[in-house]
Amino acid sequence: MSLEPFNRLVRLAARAFYDDITMKGDNQPKNGRGDNRGMAVVVLDALTRRQWVREEDLAKALKLHSKQLRRTLRFFEEEKLVTRDHRRETAKGAKIFSAAVAATADGPRGKEGEEKMKLHTHSYCCLDYAQIYDVVRYRMHRMKKKLKDELDSRNMVQEYICPNCGKRYSAFDALQLVSLTDEYFHCERCNGELVAESDKLAAEEMGDGDDNAKRRRHEKLKDMLQKMEEQLKPLAQQLLRVKDLPVPDFGTLQAWEARANAANRANGDPSANDSSKSSQGHGYGGTPMPFLGDTKVEVAFSGVEVKEDTEPETKATALKVLPPWMIREGMVLTKEQRGEVKPDVMKMDQPSSSTDDKKQKIVKDDQKSIEDEYIKAYYSALMERQRAQEEVTKKMQSEAGNLSNGVSEAAGRKVGAKAKREEDEDDAEWEEPQPTGEVYKVADLNAQAQESSEDEEDGIDWEEG
């Protein structure tokens, strides 16, 4: 779950749509000091750096008057960009929130107000990313549609002119104008055939100034539409990028708090285990579960795998090829991870894999003697692969420098590359639904299964980090 694309979306939208919004009521005189345009952008920006935040804290951080901030936030709530939550709580209760903030932001937070058993209503706010995405999309759609409709004069009431006497009619008069004899409208006064006003002929004959104005308006609309597309392009692109990403969701205030505190505790943060906080259960929906941190699984490998694993981990983790189903638009990935630049390994791979293919074909041909063939093929393939692997590693060491696709890292991670080569082959073979392929793969699977699963985990971890 990465926030960055969504935050960028919020920042772009803020600048595009809320740049010149003033929060003052209309009754107040607008002088230089009272002009607070751009504040909306600042507030939204600040919110992208936080999750749930108490409005007073936010006001303090932004050095704004809390009333002013509240007005802005209320505006954003109406615009459906922000979710807010209000609750009455003691100063003590507010501390739970502070703890939660500390857990996520791990910034130093001073001791908030001493224990007063007085109830205050506190308001919290948070960006609602899912809704923001929809709101921005809808807004752009409406803008575009409105302009386009105007441009096509789609919703215009048609006007008709009598070329003889110059009398104008609108489509509202259609019922009276329709004639029984032919398919045209007829003038009530002179019974001449009416022409639709937008027809060139009529426009030239009739009032010219009016037409000019219309044409100018048309130009203006077109210009506006073009400008809009141009200026909102970054926003549209960001929307597109964000489309397939999972939307970050902090949940309700309570849920978020509980989660944040729990995570904090699981990490062994001493401040979260304050006695004052552990006794806060009353007045809340429920006590947060103390050991509800992220589940962590460690898998120990034995023998060769361990050796192979530990070494590349330092260099190659960030450069693993992500499986295609994990790659989504908007992810920040290097070409290597997308698998676009095939590591040199693939090249060296070809001789061995082609022989494999050949053998598979043979096996497929005579299905009768499958069993014997399997065993033979299995062993020979195994042998061949081992040999090939040795060759590959040797070649890698010697030739890594002058490979045709010139991946500079090649020399740096020979061992990792070797591991990857086998994995790539895995993928290719999985695609084939033949029974022979599976038998073949036993060798691969034994060698590689654990590792490939570990790879996937690596990929995910990296994404989060």
Next chain:
Amino acid sequence: MFFHISMEKNMQLHPRHFGPHLRDKLVAKLMKDVEGTCSGRHGFVVAITGVDDIGKGLIREGTGFVTFPVRYQCVVFRPFKGEILEAVVTMVNKMGFFAEAGPVQIFVSNHLIPDDMEFQTGDVPNYTTSDRSVRIQKDSEVRLKIIGTRVDATEIFCIGTIKDDFLGVINDPGAAA
């Protein structure tokens, strides 16, 4: 859009109805007078659903008619700009077509018919797409959007469009036949 509203009317009743069924006569006359009428403010009165109250009658001097103030509930239909309606085509000509949604007449000019539909003259004038898959002729049912209404004291006339998403023919009598 349909509304269920309460309205009032002063009913004049002929003296010959004065008798044991005066109230029934009054309600029957109310229905006859009111249902199907159109007022610019409320739209078309579709049906009277109930009579709330009949006030004291007042005998008019000279004629002998009696005026009763009657309060009644009724369903009214009033088209609005932007509303989507389903209507039956009543007439097709070169300038567009006329359709009816209940009591309301709607005109769709040829500028508000999708550009790929062409007018075909002949025995049954119609608008047809170039691939002949969609045809609008008399008695076709169309879904249209009202883009303008002209509301007179006793008449409502609308202008519609089918040049938008999800608008157009919803069943084709020619295809069914």
